[in-house]
Amino acid sequence: MNEAAGEIDAALDRLLPIPEGGEARLYEAMRYSTIGGGKRLRGFLVLEGARQFNVSRQAALRVACAIEMVHAYSLIHDDLPAMDDDDMRRGKPTNHKQFDEATAILAGDALQTQAFHVLAGEETHPDPAVRIELVRLLARAAGARGMCGGQMLDMLAEQAEEPMNEAQIGRLQLLKTGKLIEFSAEAGAVLGKAPPAQRHSLAAYGRELGAAFQIADDLLDATASAEEMGKATAKDAGAGKATLVSLLGLERARIQAERLVEQARGHLDSFDSRAELLRRLAGFVIERRN
């Protein structure tokens, strides 16, 4: 994963060159939250999904960068004072703390635009039908019925008088983080024009992985220190927010995450040894410490 993260950083650096003129500040803010930080789970999924179908590394890296741009934009906006009001992210000041709120809003906006621009570029795939399918899938995963919709549910949950039940939490997390992780796992199959069955298997793998990842995140929020995480922790309990961990308890939540990991691995049964890193990744997401 570290190796892939390095490759993704180098590609992001090329895709976000600082221009002449006053827009330079906007690019600096975009680069600040995109390059050199994070686990690159989503980008790694794109690269490993693409590996199953011998997709060119350049094409896979561009799609990995697009998804990391969308992820970075969502974090910049989530951290804003009007949203989660966070000061630290990935061990450094959040974008609006490092720059200012207006610049952070614009940097997030421009990163989302840039993600679609990267997908639309010819270097992503010679076939326009493949590129437009990636645009369509990413827009569905990131929009009001995906990530943005999940974020809205999350805000409403914080204001609600009654805590969410298990089904509501599952739906919130599927929208807020699951859809984008599912897209990341599926994108390589789109790039490789894979048969529908294999594409659906990778998407299903991404869905289960995303759900496991979210429980692991909640477990870390409940048990890890802010120092380990590079951001504030124990925020869910502090906000009185229901998570699967608060609902099921640590032990049962862990068991459920392990079950999801097994299911995720099961979707890779028809894949050969090239899927080894994807199989191992499933275990990593629930064993990680940050």
Add this chain to the structure above:
Amino acid sequence: MNEAAGEIDAALDRLLPIPEGGEARLYEAMRYSTIGGGKRLRGFLVLEGARQFNVSRQAALRVACAIEMVHAYSLIHDDLPAMDDDDMRRGKPTNHKQFDEATAILAGDALQTQAFHVLAGEETHPDPAVRIELVRLLARAAGARGMCGGQMLDMLAEQAEEPMNEAQIGRLQLLKTGKLIEFSAEAGAVLGKAPPAQRHSLAAYGRELGAAFQIADDLLDATASAEEMGKATAKDAGAGKATLVSLLGLERARIQAERLVEQARGHLDSFDSRAELLRRLAGFVIERRN
């Protein structure tokens, strides 16, 4: 234009159906700032550009809606307290006043995503190469080297000690509003697979029109009442912001706008009577009172 605005509103209504669940609030915020307001200059340009090449009305309307969604998203974010901090827009409370800041940020984000989703849909054009070209052009016009970059320049100009010169103002306005208006004029030619010369003529028409429109906007800001405009006026002078009007004076600014309108019309010389509304639109943008 009123007729086109009505058609665009009906199409937006179909493209933004309110779903079940908590995301409904997000859709309400998206619809609040998108449907039923504004002159629809950008959408109208798409429809009239498409008319030159006998593009189907359904296709043209989808692209018109996509551009109006991007325009609406940019207004929602521009009005935020951290940006221009405006309370009124199109004669009603701004999005964050009607809902709240977090919802407004999310609604803007989701509108941008939805615009790309609409462009990517098969109903926009049967040929994926046309759809991906529209995505590429819109992303270029709206991103860090277009609208978002212009917005950044605008913010820096407000903080700068020295006022901008004419060239700097021209570049700021080209990025901030010109690029999107140029895209709107060009999009119909892309949908109609027009010969390059005609596509370039429409784009050039859009560029000149956009520049004239911006001077007209500055003239209105300097002379019209808030009641006529449905939003606060005299903001540029209040912010000590240099515009072509403050730099050249009312009279010379008016003359320059008229010259731009003539140049815009000149780019339509090779078009037939179907371009009549585009020719008349050029005059309208500098004669309007709101």
